[in-house]
Amino acid sequence: KIGMDPIELRLKNAAKEGTIAPYGPKLGPIGMIETLEAAKSHPHYSAPLGPNQARGVASGFWFNIGGETSSSITINEDGTVGLTLGTPDIGGSRASMAMMASEELGVPMELIKPIIGDTNSLGFNFLTGGSRATFSTGTTVVESTREAIEELKKRAALLWEVSLDQVEWFEGHARLISGDEPKTMSLAQIAKQAGKTGGPIMANCSMNVTGAGPSLGTHIVDVAVDEETGQVSIIRYTAIQDAGKAIHPAYVEGQMQGGAVQGIGWALNEEYIYNEKGELENTGFLDYRIPVCSDVPMIDTVIVEVPNPNHPYGVRGVGETPIIPPLAAISNAVSRATNKRFDELPLSPPKVLAKLMHG
Known part of the structure; x- marks a missing residue:
């Protein structure tokens, strides 16, 4: 509505060193701005989109512990x-x-x-x-x-x-x-x-x-929405994250990819369904739908390194941060594709179709 680029909006409001976190402490050196700048300059962000496709962006963090x-x-x-x-x-x-x-x-x-x-x-x-x-x-x-x-x-x-x-x-x-x-x-x-x-x-x-320090990430996702069935497909996905210092980059990338896929499952499919007696009805993986390989593209990754001063090598935990942004990024993309605002997850085909049909 305000006509501002989504990443520019986030850059104007990004947490940085000295920001007071919502949970209390003053943040030390963090890579929020760096992940946003990496996202803005990534080829994915400016790539053309196809019919019924849209792009979403979201940032997220995890506080980490020692x-x-x-x-x-x-x-x-x-x-x-x-x-x-x-x-x-x-x-x-x-x-x-x-x-x-x-x-x-x-x-x-x-x-x-x-x-x-x-x-x-x-x-x-x-x-x-x-x-x-x-x-x-x-x-x-x-x-x-x-x-x-x-x-x-x-x-x-x-x-x-x-x-x-x-x-x-x-x-x-x-x-x-x-x-x-x-x-x-x-x-x-x-x-x-x-x-x-x-x-x-x-x-x-x-x-x-002590001094684990948060890890922050920014994700870009392209989705396609089938307006006849409500099916949301992930076309392209890029995860960008501040790892502090990636000791083993291949494993860091694997953590980022796995977390992103978990987040995709949370955004699109995974939910508990209870009957009128309060009994869980989807108790197996046939009905509780986690992502499989055919549901997701190759997850592109970009590792940003803003060292954590509280670790001898600057390490930050990376495993949980990438689970956070997919929910908002995918929801933003689906909203753009359909011109409908979604405020409930998962964005399963019945829910998306109902929104398309009834607003």
Whole structure:
């Protein structure tokens, strides 16, 4: 009605660093504006539309959490590194933890062996959810790895018979700072002699991780509406999201795509249907309709990186944010295609057809 581009409207009202969030805290650095700018410049946003098609845009966020988290690291005598984690891997987190430990130690990722510990093998871990695993467990992995590096330096100092302040860690090796000839000792060499320098080398970290910070995203969707049946089809979809720092970009993209598909299902099909007795009638997947591959196109993704200052590598949780924008984006697109305003989900064929027929 006001004749303003949807993204321009959002840019004028976008949350940014210093904005007071509706749930209380003042926001730190966030990527709301960056996701909107990425959406505006994306080829999808200016692509031509076909008959009975329309485009919708929406932004959304998830606040994310940290919480009590524990992990431990063991330097094995064969040069491999054992990593024990307290958060089950439901989205690729083991690979991300291994990558962070690899980066800190300066050794190939293939040498890092992450496992999921049980409740007796680690300190307390809060639930695996809230998009917290890579953020919170990643923080403890980095801290425990740095502690292990200090122990590796101590062991190298003992073997060289020098003071600890004469040893630094560089690219998987202890390095002697002083001396006429440079000396280095690899992680594997130090670990092999651990029995001579004090025994097994390990470290652990248990902490209440704070500062998760929200993750924000902007989605673009093209829909086609069959005016005879009320069927809404997703023609094209692009998800853009601030991940802080994408430790494993392929897994981040997978989280964004999976979340978007969940949101599409919520927007178009998924609902509970009760009879007059209050009994749930669609108790199986035949009647409770979740999306299948034929329902959605390939979900394009754009990762925006505005680092979270409260994580050693700038990580933000990414798993839940992409579920939020599809509902509004699809509703906006269907409203544009039909010139009817929808205020109830899901936009199933009977509901869309009823709106088209009766207003």
